[in-house]
Amino acid sequence: MPLYVARAARWACLVVALSLSPAAIAGATADTVEYRVLATNKTSTMEKEMRDAGAAGFRFAGTMGGDTAFGGNEVVVVMTRTGAAGPRYVYRLLATSKTSTMQHELEAAAAEGFQYRGQSIFSSMFGGKEVVVILEQDRDANSKDRWEYRLLATSKTSTMQRELSDIGAQGFEFVGMTVASTAMGGNELVTITRRKVR
DSSP: OOHHHHHHHHHHHHHHHHHSOHHHHHHHHSOOEEEEEEEESOHHHHHHHHHHHHHTTOEEEEEEEEEETTTEEEEEEEEEEESSOOSOEEEEEEEESOHHHHHHHHHHHHHTTOEEEEEEEEEOTTSSEEEEEEEEEETTOSOOOOEEEEEEEESOHHHHHHHHHHHHTTTOEEEEEEEEEETTTEEEEEEEEEEEOO
């Protein structure tokens, strides 16, 4: 083989090797991540859309409430799907301005195998705001762990400190918190904790 042909072949191999950078190689083997963004000011609509997304293989990733440019006061939920995920997750949203009602609904949902995934604030039609809790049920989970939930609500951070310390001594762990002007309690810190049922 002529020298110039051999050199050309080596250069071609080098160019191909350099073009396959670690990022390119990883990208070729990694699954694509798909996103679905849901936004609404109605909890019933959000629950339906989350259930539809869950049936399509998407899973809850995060949420935030606030004013959007076009939708006014909305809750926005981001859901993700990696690869060819099948239907696995079922979602339930709990929304109320009464902490006692939320406590009762959390207990009932937990008994059905739902677990806490996030919380946010919806504006209520009756003034004030509602705390919205997002719950998830994994239909394929091998573990049948059950959780007991305890909701704390107060307008004073010093009271929350004391209540968290007391409930922590009972084995409850912090999972989430929101701050909102609720219809019943004024401006409140609403904290959700849980412990595994033995």
